[in-house]
């Protein structure tokens with residue numbers, strides 16, 4: 122796996138061609154993003170939202186968020202969308218009810234159009250017996266679409282497969298996390314929400330195929346998630362942890378890093394904007410977006 126490198130064009134036979142390519146890349150990776158909708162490389166941007174969680178999925182023609190960060194990190198999410206030339210979201214998936222995942226939804230929905238908001242059909246309820254995640258979606262002015270394991274959401278050339286949750290956990294909404302596998306450009310991404318050992322074991326017991334090239338590590342890399350059996354079942358080449366260890370020193374835990382080896386492990390705090398993972402014809406690359 123190689124990071125993307127951009128260098129100034131050298132003089133030579135292909136100098137002009139290279140220079141034009143450089144200009145296109147420079148524009149695409151600047152705030153201008155002139156070809157964002159017409160011609161772009163699909164990818165997933167794991168946005169730096171501190172100790173929260175938000176990932177922007179960009180297919181050839183559509184844009185999705187999986188989780189929205191906290192209310193206070195909505196500006197970071199909106200800046201990242203603008204940075205990537207995203208002016209509209211085809212869908213937002215909310216993995217579960219906790220504020221580090223749904224907290225930014227209302228602010229984001231007030232700033233940019235969202236076609237559809239998805240969440241799991243099971244999850245924690247409030248005192249009135251209403252499910253908390255659909256309630257948060259309604260409060261943001263959207264109508265929730267409930268998903269269950271086995272459902273699929275087609276997104277142009279990409280596909281979201283709903284893998285979990287398989288059953289409700291009454292103790293911790295983390296284990297009710299909507300677990301998605303995204304298939305895009307010949308690569309697969311397992312997006313584990315905040316699933317912990319309990320939810321992982323339910324999937325393993327059910328014999329669910331969990332294999333993926335890239336794992337968005339469950340529960341910010343805390344050591345109550347990512348069991349050795351789960352890590353073996355996924356066997357990722359690249360693992361991305363959404364965490365800020367200065368805010369939560371249990372996140373990106375050394376034990377989890379050890380369990381995930383030999384995968385390459387990245388933590389969103391390494392990049393100011395976020396970590397952009399791309400796949401082209403099965404070839405993976407990543408960029409740490411610092412501005």
Ligand SMILES: [Zn+2]
Nearest residue numbers: 174219221315
């Ligand atoms: Zn979380």
